Amino acid sequence: MELPAWACAEEDxxxxxxxxxxxxxxxxxxxxxxxxxxxxxxxxxxxxxxxVLALLALWLLLTALAAGLPFLAAELTALFVALMLLDGRxxxxxxxxxxxxxxxxxxxxxxxxxxxxxxxxxxxxxxFLSLGAVLLAGETVPWHALTGALASLRVPQTAIFxxxxxxxxxxxxxxxxxxxxxxxxxxSVGHNRRKRRASASIAGTLFLRAHVLSxxxxxxxxxxxxxxxxxxxxxxxDGRALPRCLMLLAALLELFLFLWLEGARARWGV
Amino acid sequence: MMIELQDVCFAYDGVPALRHVTATVEKxxxxxxxxxxxxxxxxLLRLLNGLVFPEIGCYRFEGEEITARRLREHRYAKWFHQRxxxxxxxxxxxxxxxxxREELAFGPEQMGLPADEVRRHVDDALAxxxxxxxxERAPYTLSGGEQKRTAIAAILTMNPAVxxxxxxxxxxxxxxxxxxxxxxxxxxxxxxxxxxxxHDTALADALAGVRWQFTPAREVRVER
Amino acid sequence: xxxxxxxxSPQTCAVLGAAMVPVWYLAVxxxxxxxxxxxxxxxxxxxxxxxxxxxxxxxxxxxxTGHAVGGVLLALLFGPFGACLSVSTALFVQALFFGDGGILxxxxxxxxxxxxxxxxxxxxxRAVRRVLPAHPLVAAGIGGYVGINLAALLAAIxxxxxxxxxxxxxxxxxxxxxxxxxxxxxxxxxxLTLFGLAEVVFTTxxxxxxxxAAPELVAGAHARASRAVYGLLALLIAATPLGLLxxxxxxxxxxxxxxxxxxxxxxxxxxxxxxxxxxxxxxxxLPDYTAPGVxxxxxxxxxxxxxxxxxxxxxxxxxxxxxxxxxxxTPSTGC
Numbered sequence: 001m002e003l004p005a006w007a008c009a010e011e012d013x014x015x016x017x018x019x020x021x022x023x024x025x026x027x028x029x030x031x032x033x034x035x036x037x038x039x040x041x042x043x044x045x046x047x048x049x050x051x052v053l054a055l056l057a058l059w060l061l062l063t064a065l066a067a068g069l070p071f072l073a074a075e076l077t078a079l080f081v082a083l084m085l086l087d088g089r090x091x092x093x094x095x096x097x098x099x100x101x102x103x104x105x106x107x108x109x110x111x112x113x114x115x116x117x118x119x120x121x122x123x124x125x126x127x128f129l130s131l132g133a134v135l136l137a138g139e140t141v142p143w144h145a146l147t148g149a150l151a152s153l154r155v156p157q158t159a160i161f162x163x164x165x166x167x168x169x170x171x172x173x174x175x176x177x178x179x180x181x182x183x184x185x186x187x188s189v190g191h192n193r194r195k196r197r198a199s200a201s202i203a204g205t206l207f208l209r210a211h212v213l214s215x216x217x218x219x220x221x222x223x224x225x226x227x228x229x230x231x232x233x234x235x236x237x238d239g240r241a242l243p244r245c246l247m248l249l250a251a252l253l254e255l256f257l258f259l260w261l262e263g264a265r266a267r268w269g270v
Numbered sequence: 271m272m273i274e275l276q277d278v279c280f281a282y283d284g285v286p287a288l289r290h291v292t293a294t295v296e297k298x299x300x301x302x303x304x305x306x307x308x309x310x311x312x313x314l315l316r317l318l319n320g321l322v323f324p325e326i327g328c329y330r331f332e333g334e335e336i337t338a339r340r341l342r343e344h345r346y347a348k349w350f351h352q353r354x355x356x357x358x359x360x361x362x363x364x365x366x367x368x369x370x371r372e373e374l375a376f377g378p379e380q381m382g383l384p385a386d387e388v389r390r391h392v393d394d395a396l397a398x399x400x401x402x403x404x405x406e407r408a409p410y411t412l413s414g415g416e417q418k419r420t421a422i423a424a425i426l427t428m429n430p431a432v433x434x435x436x437x438x439x440x441x442x443x444x445x446x447x448x449x450x451x452x453x454x455x456x457x458x459x460x461x462x463x464x465x466x467x468x469h470d471t472a473l474a475d476a477l478a479g480v481r482w483q484f485t486p487a488r489e490v491r492v493e494r
Numbered sequence: 495x496x497x498x499x500x501x502x503s504p505q506t507c508a509v510l511g512a513a514m515v516p517v518w519y520l521a522v523x524x525x526x527x528x529x530x531x532x533x534x535x536x537x538x539x540x541x542x543x544x545x546x547x548x549x550x551x552x553x554x555x556x557x558x559t560g561h562a563v564g565g566v567l568l569a570l571l572f573g574p575f576g577a578c579l580s581v582s583t584a585l586f587v588q589a590l591f592f593g594d595g596g597i598l599x600x601x602x603x604x605x606x607x608x609x610x611x612x613x614x615x616x617x618x619x620r621a622v623r624r625v626l627p628a629h630p631l632v633a634a635g636i637g638g639y640v641g642i643n644l645a646a647l648l649a650a651i652x653x654x655x656x657x658x659x660x661x662x663x664x665x666x667x668x669x670x671x672x673x674x675x676x677x678x679x680x681x682x683x684x685x686l687t688l689f690g691l692a693e694v695v696f697t698t699x700x701x702x703x704x705x706x707a708a709p710e711l712v713a714g715a716h717a718r719a720s721r722a723v724y725g726l727l728a729l730l731i732a733a734t735p736l737g738l739l740x741x742x743x744x745x746x747x748x749x750x751x752x753x754x755x756x757x758x759x760x761x762x763x764x765x766x767x768x769x770x771x772x773x774x775x776x777x778x779x780l781p782d783y784t785a786p787g788v789x790x791x792x793x794x795x796x797x798x799x800x801x802x803x804x805x806x807x808x809x810x811x812x813x814x815x816x817x818x819x820x821x822x823x824t825p826s827t828g829c
Contacts, residue, residue, distance in 0.1 A: 001398070001449075001452045001453060001455070001456045002456060003398070003456050003457070003459075003460050004390075004394040004398070006387075006390070006391065006394070006429065007394070007426060007429050007460060008460040008461070009429075010431060010461075011352065011353075011381075011428075011429045011430070011431070013349060013352050013381055014349070015344075015345050015348035015349050015352070015381075016345075016382070069785075070785055070788045073780075073785050073788070073796065073800075074785075074788070074796060076800070077796045077799045077800045077803070080799070080800060080803035080804060080807065081799055081802075081803045083803065083807055084802070084803040084806045084807055084810075086810075087810075087814075088535070088810040088811055088812075088813050088814030089814045091807060091810055091811055091814065092811050092814050095807070095811065176362075176363060179358070179360070179363035179364070180363060180364070180366045182321065183358065183363060183364035183365075183366060184366055185351075186319065186321075186351050186356055187351070187376055187377050187380065187424070187425075187428065188348070188351075188380060189348040189349075189351045189352040189377065189380050189381055189428065201366055201367055201368050202366045204368070205365075205366055205409075205410055208410055209362075209410060261788065277825075279820070279822040281818075281820040281822075283818060284818035284819070284820050285820075286820055286821075286822055289822050289823065289825070290822065290824075290825035325817075325820060326822065485826075487826060489825065489826060
């Protein structure tokens, strides 16, 4: 094999100026999202996922129902105490996302507040509480355990299957998107006249690959005896008694605080 | 001297991936990275490509230290990425264009070569890699081996001075492996610097003048 | 000892705030250099200790109240600069969320409680330690006593110079109305006796417990906060409602509506100083550690929990920005 003459010579390349801020930034975004998903994948399980899900559902329901600040303040305190026990980097992700979301909803209700509807201020607080709790659950219990737990809460099988494959797809695709963008960056050695085209083709490639991937996943599952049904998780395995009791206690406390503080608000109008 | 690593240490989240790596690569040398899985070969290749940076120690490319700050300079970064080409272990991860021809033209177009020059590069590379009949196909519809050749051709059109290849034999059949050995030999004859990781000692014996043996302690032993 | 809004003239606040800037700068640099990433969240736990100590009010016969600060304890555990940072953060949370100590007076409060208190107490404890090397707890106790009294003295002087420097044409004070001859005895009477004792008890008590339960923390090793430490925090939080038993207002912390009738150490003032009546103040989220519509004791505990969690979270997030330290060992020989 002989290389063509141009390939044998040394390339004499002097790049001109072109800022790739657009590419680098989108690259970083994807990498961050990917890192978040990767980290929540491999945590050791200590909290029973069914309990976490049930508690989360109760939390979201009561947060949505609450109409006064006292109960929400109590919830905020509880959320902060739970967050306190997280590791610093998880904390940053949870706080960052929920603060950003509540800031956005604050902007949304700003006109209402300006017109004198002080109650509208509850919305950003509720946003923070709900999103914070959901992300906290995501950090404490890995995704696959959460979807597994859905089965024992009698969620329809099709819904679980869709959720499960979607999450897995997002995870794998996130990884591939990161790799593709790195490759693009390494070869973006000059003036890029077609940034939009490059990123569009990355998105297109990803979409097509997602399609292939989900078909492959389904086939692999069928080959291993999947018939469209998730087995129900066996209840009450060993060594889970204490966390279960704690979660039950937390749920009861939450309910009690709701009834008490919201009831007091309704009766005495504080 | 092309590449100089001096007491390079690197860790992922506090877990060391490379420890005290000291080695040099002369211009035109061929280096084989050998060692068990997870010994740090891929990490070293990422480091050589300026995707990660030493936590301790330094990495010099043609006398210039490669740091995150240096690569934030766009002009230098572009020049550097043109000088060093990277062929990934999973070729699918590095093909992002709509057709094989576009994929190959991406690099030289970026470098601002005139249109006829780009065309010549692309046609030569297509022929050399034996994928001329695939030119109008979309890369993601190709088989693993074809994707590998496309990925290599896409780097070839940029004509880097240093080639880094992560497990180049992976996803190639016997004929493909023979072709790749031939291709690497041609690169060597053309005076290119080639650094590749492999589990195949035959490939290392056939090509490499220098072997970097990765130990489980994540260090590197240089054998000439 | 928390100087509220408008008790000090803006000029005084500006001077003391400016004095704190280099201290904070040095503290941040020192902590960045010297405190490893794993130990940084402990500063948050320390700040929480201090925060809770300041919530546990002690009543003095005569109607005023006071509290320990815990700054010397932190100085002995994390060094004076670490203590400065911790106490400053705790004071910031108190000023911002609970209206305890003014926002404008934040610099002055930090100067007293986050700078003078830990540094003087730490120096005193070290001096005593040199004389009595076998009794570290005695040294810590003396350090705590010295620290809190020096801080109280400074606060009293800051209060006391206000009527001398800032008054209107009629001779009525604009800000704090009490001169040095009243403010110093009033502040020191409490701090030389009961509040000083509270600081001594808090410092030596927590230190003795930690030496037993978490010796690696006291020794300065790369320790994480253990169960024992969080347990003590929980105990302190549960105990905070005791602070409600002290019903009076601390000397120098009356509200603008209270001050005209207050008769501590002297005749009632009879007027409200102009700077106090018209001064600027930021409405606190949970003023005086009470949440609207929540029973007082529960509100107090909730506030304690909230503050503690906030401080620990703050330092944990801070630590996560620091790069982890990797031990690469030494290269193996012979290659």
